[in-house]
Amino acid sequence: MSETYELGEPTRVIAGTVGEVGRRTFFLQAREGDLLLTLKLEKQQLGALAESLGRLLQDLPRPGHLPEIEELQLEPFDEPAFAVGTLAVAFDAVADRVVLLVEELVPAEEIERDEARLSLSREQAASLAITGAQLVAAGRPPCPLCGFPLDPRGHACPRTNGHRPPLT
Numbered sequence: 001m002s003e004t005y006e007l008g009e010p011t012r013v014i015a016g017t018v019g020e021v022g023r024r025t026f027f028l029q030a031r032e033g034d035l036l037l038t039l040k041l042e043k044q045q046l047g048a049l050a051e052s053l054g055r056l057l058q059d060l061p062r063p064g065h066l067p068e069i070e071e072l073q074l075e076p077f078d079e080p081a082f083a084v085g086t087l088a089v090a091f092d093a094v095a096d097r098v099v100l101l102v103e104e105l106v107p108a109e110e111i112e113r114d115e116a117r118l119s120l121s122r123e124q125a126a127s128l129a130i131t132g133a134q135l136v137a138a139g140r141p142p143c144p145l146c147g148f149p150l151d152p153r154g155h156a157c158p159r160t161n162g163h164r165p166p167l168t
Contacts, residue, residue, distance in 0.1 A: 002104075005081065005116040007032040013124045015046055015132045016074035022140055022151065028084070028102070029074055030118050037116060038077040039102060041084040043136055049100075050132030052089045053125050056098065060091070063122040072131055082114045098125035 012031040017024040026046050028039045041049075057063065085105030092099050097119040104113040120128070140149035145159040 002112040003114045005035070005037050005114075007035070007037065007116070007118045010118060010120070010124070013118060013120055013128055014072050014074065015128055015135055016072070017135055018074070021138065022149070024139070026135065027074060027080060029077070031075065036075055036077060038080045039082060039084050039116065040080040043139065045084055045087060046132045047136040049087055049089070050129045050136065053098065053129035054133070056089055056091055057122065057126055057129065060122060063126040066123055066127045066130070072127065081116075085113070092119070095119065096122070098122060
């Protein structure tokens with residue numbers, strides 16, 4: 001049975017990582033009252049979310065005060081509610097809220113999936129966009145030939161057919 005999480009006015013919405021660069025796991029976390037919702041997502045999903053939020057916010061009035069960096073740390077959690085499959089961003093002009101719709105990653109043949117709807121203030125959306133972009137940029141640099149992350153020891157670049165692995 002699928003579960004739907006509805007956070008109409010979360011007090012915190014953040015992105016964070018667990019682990020060291022090259023082995024990080026990315027999370028999206030929101031709190032509303034006693035509910036702490038933690039979702040696992042991929043680095044590329046976080047990058048795309050940050051970019052989408054940034055584009056959306058360009059067309060809106062400038063957000064007010066953004067949260068302090070200390071407020072942007074992941075809260076301790078046991079397991080994420082689900083792994084993110086799809087993300088959608090919209091703006092509710094009546095409520096002046098950025099709406100983030102998240103669906104669980106499930107095999108194509110499964111019909112039921114968990115989902116979450118987060119209604120963010122412009123300040124929360126801006127903070128999430130900035131933090132997400134910073135987290136993505138803090139990773140390993142991309143290979144100039146193929147775009148895959150470079151390991152400090154180099155990597156087997158598909159563009160060089162395994163020869164001369166690029167180094168950082």
